[in-house]
Amino acid sequence: MSGSSPFDHAWSFVGELGNRMFDNHVRLAVTGLRRSGKTVFTTTLVHHLLRAHDLDFLSAAHQDRYLGARLIPGEGERFTFEAFEADLMADPPRWPEATDRLTSLRLELRYRATGFLSKMVTPVQTLVVDIIDYPGEWLLDLPLVGTSYEQLSRDSLALARRSPRERISRDWLDRIETGDSSGMIDGYRLYLERCQHELGLSFIQPGRLMHGIDDLPEGTTFTPLPPGHPLEAEMAARYQRYVEEVVKPFYEDHFSRFDRQIVLVDLFSCLNAGPDWFDDSMTALSTILESFAYGQSGWIRRLISPRIDKVLFAASKADHVAANQHPNLKQLLELMIEPASRRARFEGIRQDVLALTALRCTDTVQTEHQRQALSCVRGRLKNEDRETVLFPGEIPPDLPSEEDWRSGRFRFHDFAPRRLRRRARGQHVRLDQAIEFLLGDKLE
Ligand SMILES: Nc1nc2c(ncn2[C@@H]2O[C@H](COP(=O)(O)OP(=O)(O)OP(=O)(O)O)[C@@H](O)[C@H]2O)c(=O)[nH]1
Numbered sequence: 001m002s003g004s005s006p007f008d009h010a011w012s013f014v015g016e017l018g019n020r021m022f023d024n025h026v027r028l029a030v031t032g033l034r035r036s037g038k039t040v041f042t043t044t045l046v047h048h049l050l051r052a053h054d055l056d057f058l059s060a061a062h063q064d065r066y067l068g069a070r071l072i073p074g075e076g077e078r079f080t081f082e083a084f085e086a087d088l089m090a091d092p093p094r095w096p097e098a099t100d101r102l103t104s105l106r107l108e109l110r111y112r113a114t115g116f117l118s119k120m121v122t123p124v125q126t127l128v129v130d131i132i133d134y135p136g137e138w139l140l141d142l143p144l145v146g147t148s149y150e151q152l153s154r155d156s157l158a159l160a161r162r163s164p165r166e167r168i169s170r171d172w173l174d175r176i177e178t179g180d181s182s183g184m185i186d187g188y189r190l191y192l193e194r195c196q197h198e199l200g201l202s203f204i205q206p207g208r209l210m211h212g213i214d215d216l217p218e219g220t221t222f223t224p225l226p227p228g229h230p231l232e233a234e235m236a237a238r239y240q241r242y243v244e245e246v247v248k249p250f251y252e253d254h255f256s257r258f259d260r261q262i263v264l265v266d267l268f269s270c271l272n273a274g275p276d277w278f279d280d281s282m283t284a285l286s287t288i289l290e291s292f293a294y295g296q297s298g299w300i301r302r303l304i305s306p307r308i309d310k311v312l313f314a315a316s317k318a319d320h321v322a323a324n325q326h327p328n329l330k331q332l333l334e335l336m337i338e339p340a341s342r343r344a345r346f347e348g349i350r351q352d353v354l355a356l357t358a359l360r361c362t363d364t365v366q367t368e369h370q371r372q373a374l375s376c377v378r379g380r381l382k383n384e385d386r387e388t389v390l391f392p393g394e395i396p397p398d399l400p401s402e403e404d405w406r407s408g409r410f411r412f413h414d415f416a417p418r419r420l421r422r423r424a425r426g427q428h429v430r431l432d433q434a435i436e437f438l439l440g441d442k443l444e
């Protein structure tokens with residue numbers, strides 16, 4: 001500190017207090033496609049923050065400055081943390097039900113600051129954190145803001161007539177020919193639902209017609225139609241309302257207020273599903289990333305002034321494979337998001353990628369097979385009642401090759417939850433590193 005004058009001290013004091021006054025509220029958004037692990041992540045994140053427990057990689061905890069947290073009343077529909085936590089702590093524990101709407105939770109974190117003067121003035125600081133869980137599918141709708149109804153119809157119909165969607169689009173396409181307005185809309189929704197549930201696809205636009213439809217305002221559901229169809233004008237008007245009353249308000253009312261974002265990606269289901277599905281997930285991911293590439297999309301800037309300055313991409317459920325596979329898991333996710341993330345980085349958003357486990361349900365164990373050491377996992381498979389040791393397979397360090405797909409080597413299993421306990425350590429993997437990236441600087 002050589003050369004620092006009393007004036008410097010006073011100046012940094014003023015700056016520090018200013019920051020404390022205006023910078024003590026962070027909105028941390030948690031998203032990811034369906035079943036990517038948002039609810040479990042949010043639950044164990046809050047569980048560990050509340051108890052200030054097992055967070056060694058969080059600097060404030062490591063330096064003994066993080067004191068804990070409490071839940072305080074927040075805004076909007078609440079994330080029912082208590083119920084989700086109780087399910088994971090029950091005997092036997094239960095995974096949460098699927099969720100399809102935006103919910104949030106407000107926490108007040110207590111910590112001791114690092115700054116010399118603020119330590120003297122207010123020894124214990126508070127940081128208010130809103131954690132917002134919302135379906136990643138909603139981000140797939142951003143490009144619709146710049147897409148005309150004619151264009152959307154052209155693209156959607158062309159996609160529906162190609163493999164693999166052609167297998168299930170017949171009923172909807174028939175209804176367009178012969179049905180009435182509500183029959184067509186229902187047919188379209190059913191088709192989208194089957195794209196997701198039967199074909200296991202991720203890139204499903206419009207995302208909000210799938211997730212959170214119960215909350216949609218009157219007259220905002222629609223179906224794409226071929227040009228010249230008698231109901232074209234009606235559907236085009238409905239589509240416009242969908243964009244104006246559903247898509248834009250999400251960006252204006254919610255997205256524009258997020259400060260930090262974590263995007264969870266379940267690479268295991270992408271790999272299990274096969275090459276076409278893997279490509280489809282990559283398209284979905286890069287579309288999601290467009291929401292963070294502010295300058296590129298242009299639309300976002302015109303619509304709102306976004307403030308997200310850090311995004312973390314996390315390969316979730318890393319406990320599906322042995323610990324020695326985690327570096328590959330991280331690398332594969334990096335490769336999947338690389339093209340789009342280059343643009344987002346350009347916009348000045350800090351990014352990081354990691355492989356994490358919100359609730360560890362397996363242990364890595366070494367076994368021997370034909371005199372070769374094999375890294376296996378021990379855990380209880382979903383719907384089985386005993387623990388087994390199995391070789392879960394390996395994660396390729398690169399985008400999968402033809403040979404990888406041909407060999408049918410990706411068959412990852414889902415596990416039953418292990419009971420979340422109050423004082424046990426090692427129930428997560430790198431959850432603390434995620435918190436350090438997302439909130440660490442706010443706890444200084
Ligand atoms: N082994 C393991 N499985 C996990 C973990 N997190 C989530 N899962 C599995 O992933 C499933 C989905 O997790 P959720 O947290 O409900 O996922 P979500 O993104 O909230 O899903 P939706 O609400 O349907 O969008 C769970 O039922 C578990 O099978 C984890 O940390 N470890």
Ligand SMILES: [Mg+2]
Nearest residue numbers: 038039098099
């Ligand atoms: Mg959920």
